[in-house]
Amino acid sequence: MASAKLQERVPIRRTAWKLADLVVLSLLLALLAHRATSLLQGSAAAAAAAAAPRCWLAVTALVCEAWFTLLWLLNMNCKWSPVRFETCPGRLLQRGDELPAVDVFVTTADPELEPPVVTVNTVLSLLALDYPSGKLACYVSDDGCSALTFYALREAAIFARLWVPFCRRHDVPVRAPFVYFSSGPEPGMEDDQEFSREWTFIKLLALLQNEYEKLVDRIENAEVSSLVRSDNELADFFSADRKNHPTIIKVMWDNSKSRTGEEFPSLIYVSREKSPKFHHNYKAGAMNVLTRVSAVLTNAPVMLNVDCDMFANNAQAILHAMCLLLGFDDEVHSGFVQAPQIFYNALQDDPFGNQTEVMYKKLGYGFAGIQGIYYNGTGCFHRRKVIYGVSPDCSTHVKPRRTKGSPSWEELKVKLGSQKELTESARSIISGDMLAVPIVDLSSRIEVAIEVSASSYENNTSWGQEIGWVYGSTTEDILTGQRIHAAGWKSALMNTNPPAFLGSAPTGGPASLTQYKRWATGLFEILLSRNNPILLSLCKRLQFRQCLAYLVIDVWPLRAPFELCYSLLGPYCLLANRSFLPKSSEPGFSIPLALFLAYNIYNFLEYMDCRLSARAWWNNQRMQRIISSSAWLLAFLTVILKTLGLSETVFEVTRKDKSASNGDGSTNEADPGRFTFDSSPVFIPAAALAILNVVAIAVGAWRVVAGAVEGKPGGPGVGEFVCCSWLVLCLWPFVTGLLGKGSYGIPWSVKLKAGLLVAAFVPFCR
Ligand SMILES: O=c1ccn([C@@H]2O[C@H](COP(=O)(O)OP(=O)(O)O[C@H]3O[C@H](CO)[C@@H](O)[C@H](O)[C@H]3O)[C@@H](O)[C@H]2O)c(=O)[nH]1
Numbered sequence: 002m003a004s005a006k007l008q009e010r011v012p013i014r015r016t017a018w019k020l021a022d023l024v025v026l027s028l029l030l031a032l033l034a035h036r037a038t039s040l041l042q043g044s045a046a047a048a049a050a051a052a053a054p055r056c057w058l059a060v061t062a063l064v065c066e067a068w069f070t071l072l073w074l075l076n077m078n079c080k081w082s083p084v085r086f087e088t089c090p091g092r093l094l095q096r097g098d099e100l101p102a103v104d105v106f107v108t109t110a111d112p113e114l115e116p117p118v119v120t121v122n123t124v125l126s127l128l129a130l131d132y133p134s135g136k137l138a139c140y141v142s143d144d145g146c147s148a149l150t151f152y153a154l155r156e157a158a159i160f161a162r163l164w165v166p167f168c169r170r171h172d173v174p175v176r177a178p179f180v181y182f183s184s185g186p187e188p189g190m191e192d193d194q195e196f197s198r199e200w201t202f203i204k205l206l207a208l209l210q211n212e213y214e215k216l217v218d219r220i221e222n223a224e225v226s227s228l229v230r231s232d233n234e235l236a237d238f239f240s241a242d243r244k245n246h247p248t249i250i251k252v253m254w255d256n257s258k259s260r261t262g263e264e265f266p267s268l269i270y271v272s273r274e275k276s277p278k279f280h281h282n283y284k285a286g287a288m289n290v291l292t293r294v295s296a297v298l299t300n301a302p303v304m305l306n307v308d309c310d311m312f313a314n315n316a317q318a319i320l321h322a323m324c325l326l327l328g329f330d331d332e333v334h335s336g337f338v339q340a341p342q343i344f345y346n347a348l349q350d351d352p353f354g355n356q357t358e359v360m361y362k363k364l365g366y367g368f369a370g371i372q373g374i375y376y377n378g379t380g381c382f383h384r385r386k387v388i389y390g391v392s393p394d395c396s397t398h399v400k401p402r403r404t405k406g407s408p409s410w411e412e413l414k415v416k417l418g419s420q421k422e423l424t425e426s427a428r429s430i431i432s433g434d435m436l437a438v439p440i441v442d443l444s445s446r447i448e449v450a451i452e453v454s455a456s457s458y459e460n461n462t463s464w465g466q467e468i469g470w471v472y473g474s475t476t477e478d479i480l481t482g483q484r485i486h487a488a489g490w491k492s493a494l495m496n497t498n499p500p501a502f503l504g505s506a507p508t509g510g511p512a513s514l515t516q517y518k519r520w521a522t523g524l525f526e527i528l529l530s531r532n533n534p535i536l537l538s539l540c541k542r543l544q545f546r547q548c549l550a551y552l553v554i555d556v557w558p559l560r561a562p563f564e565l566c567y568s569l570l571g572p573y574c575l576l577a578n579r580s581f582l583p584k585s586s587e588p589g590f591s592i593p594l595a596l597f598l599a600y601n602i603y604n605f606l607e608y609m610d611c612r613l614s615a616r617a618w619w620n621n622q623r624m625q626r627i628i629s630s631s632a633w634l635l636a637f638l639t640v641i642l643k644t645l646g647l648s649e650t651v652f653e654v655t656r657k658d659k660s661a662s663n664g665d666g667s668t669n670e671a672d673p674g675r676f677t678f679d680s681s682p683v684f685i686p687a688a689a690l691a692i693l694n695v696v697a698i699a700v701g702a703w704r705v706v707a708g709a710v711e712g713k714p715g716g717p718g719v720g721e722f723v724c725c726s727w728l729v730l731c732l733w734p735f736v737t738g739l740l741g742k743g744s745y746g747i748p749w750s751v752k753l754k755a756g757l758l759v760a761a762f763v764p765f766c767r
């Protein structure tokens with residue numbers, strides 16, 4: 002086996018980075034020490050003078066700085082020992098072994114926010130992947146219960162009959178039609194072929210392009226209301242209310258009916274039952290239904306899940322994943338295999354700070370070196386048995402009795418629910434090897450599939466708890482990944498060139514901040530739940546360092562109050578004529594100065610290390626301040642309100658732009674990189690912070706000019722001015738937004754509320 006290793010785990014050396022980590026850490030500690038000693042001296046002096054110590058300003062600063070130090074330590078732990086994995090799919094093919102079947106899940110929820118053309122491209126790219134057609138099945142979950150999505154997929158299935166064989170025969174690199182047809186024929190593809198073959202190829206290509214354009218045209222101009230009435234297959238949608246309807250499952254294509262040479266994987270449409278009586282648990286609920294439906298239909302031992310906007314960008318994606326699923330001596334090393342989330346519509350220099358590339362390369366590889374990369378919700382291959390809550394040491398045989406920490410077969414049956422076909426399929430998955438034989442005739446099993454997708458099916462079972470995708474957080478991916486790691490599994494980061502999948506990142510202020518708010522909300526829900534990493538590490542098998550690594554992400558919403566507090570200190574001091582940092586004349590001044598420089602240089606170098614631009618660094622560090630004072634802060638407050646029973650958290654679906662149909666990644670916005678606003682409350686705190694800092698600088702500067710500072714030794718110095726100016730630079734989109742027009746301007750309602758917040762703050766600065 003060693004001669005033909007399918008994968009290699011390569012530790013990444015980072016000695017210089019470790020030193021830099023320690024430099025920043027020691028500066029943070031020096032700052033804390035300086036703060037603590039001057040606090041002690043201050044209170045001693047106050048005691049001697051029998052005056053009440055007025056030290057709360059310094060105490061606030063100390064608490065925040067202690068928090069920042071803790072965060073730095075958490076980050077250091079996470080990044081300390083990164084690894085990457087190399088995969089060799091060529092060897093997999095050479096081995097000629099049989100490959101395990103894969104069930105592919107695509108989720109969509111709203112035909113308005115997620116245009117069906119986008120979903121269709123994703124599905125086509127997956128159907129055409131390099132993998133035996135009989136071993137792949139694609140399930141599309143439609144939480145929107147949309148006739149249009151159904152119609153689009155049915156049309157796509159017809160197109161797939163031409164598309165899939167074409168892609169495989171001509172080894173098309175990217176198999177999402179919109180990418181292929183927008184990039185023109187691959188250079189070299191026709192070069193070395195004879196003239197006649199080239200000519201037929203070009204003719205075929207023209208035919209396909211024409212067919213694709215017709216497909217897009219049909220989808221975009223479909224008259225849904227008349228279709229539902231005239232088309233028999235669409236009749237189910239006629240009276241369907243998306244929040245209250247029975248399950249609709251249709252086999253759009255059954256591969257076993259393919260003619261030889263024209264095979265392509267089965268395609269199944271699933272719109273699970275919705276009923277006002279049951280919470281549907283958003284994407285996690287959809288994934289659990291897909292898991293059960295596929296269990297009774299094709300029951301593949303491996304499941305791949307992608308969001309509807311995430312097309313396969315590397316034809317060998319599944320083969321690479323197989324290298325990691327099959328390539329370890331012990332399968333515990335790859336409970337799941339996650340591909341990085343990379344974006345195709347990425348705007349230059351990441352203006353909205355949501356391309357997360359540095360996060361992947363620094364934190365993601367760091368996680369990979371501990372217990373494994375986090376599950377990211379999309380582009381991930383799961384072992385089905387892992388999803389069934391099986392722990393690594395009980396995986397080869399279903400024990401009749403309980404073995405340490407793992408459920409017995411009887412228990413598992415209760416947990417999975419009583420449906421016979423489902424429990425039987427689960428039994429074969431848990432006890433069998435990776436080569437369980439798929440069931441052939443799909444249409445004979447539809448009734449059963451409908452049964453297991455009922456809203457009430459999960460009552461008195463463990464779905465959403467110990468089995469399947471975990472409920473209770475709008476960031477179900479991190480939560481589910483944590484549960485898998487807590488069961489003792491490790492995970493592998495799959496890094497391919499070109500990237501395995503590409504998705505779309507939201508653009509514009511409202512969409513980006515809403516997405517960050519949802520993530521932070523979900524993360525806070527995780528922290529407050531019994532599935533928080535600390536408990537999982539104490540009571541289960543989540544490794545301690547992995548727990549600390551998860552905390553780096555999970556504490557996003559908790560960072561907001563600390564960062565807000567700290568960013569209020571500067572303007573407070575300028576307004577109140579006080580200071581919280583050492584003066585430039587004092588020896589302690591060099592500590593915050595060095596820290597400020599070291600921290601920013603460190604971050605800047607990380608961007609350089611990832612081959613990103615200086616502009617991308619600036620945009621991200623700026624967005625960090627904006628996100629913290631808007632999205633994370635609101636998420637923090639929302640969850641507090643939810644805990645008090647005053648509000649609910651919802652999964653707000655991110656809008657995906659339709660660039661998949663026009664093919665050039667362009668948006669309607671004149672300047673897509675410029676920050677846009679709407680009247681959402683998420684903008685209020687950041688707008689208030691921008692106004693406050695501008696006012697504070699004006700007041701502070703006026704005092705300097707009027708010479709009012711000299712008389713008072715405790716007044717602000719350079720440090721406070723730098724803090725406020727830096728914040729104004731970071732919040733610059735908001736500063737210009739105060740005067741901007743249209744979507745580039747902050748709406749009056751937001752400005753008014755922000756103004757009121759500032760007015761409420763100023764009286765404190767006396
Ligand atoms: O009720 C719902 C809501 C959402 N979705 C699907 O969930 C996916 C992710 O939703 P999206 O709005 O695109 O969220 P993003 O912020 O882009 O997604 C990231 O964050 C989510 C967790 O917050 C993860 O689930 C995703 O995989 C991850 O890409 C999409 O395919 C949706 O169709 C459903 O199926 N049902």
Ligand SMILES: [Mn+2]
Binds near residue numbers: 504
């Ligand atoms: Mn998305």
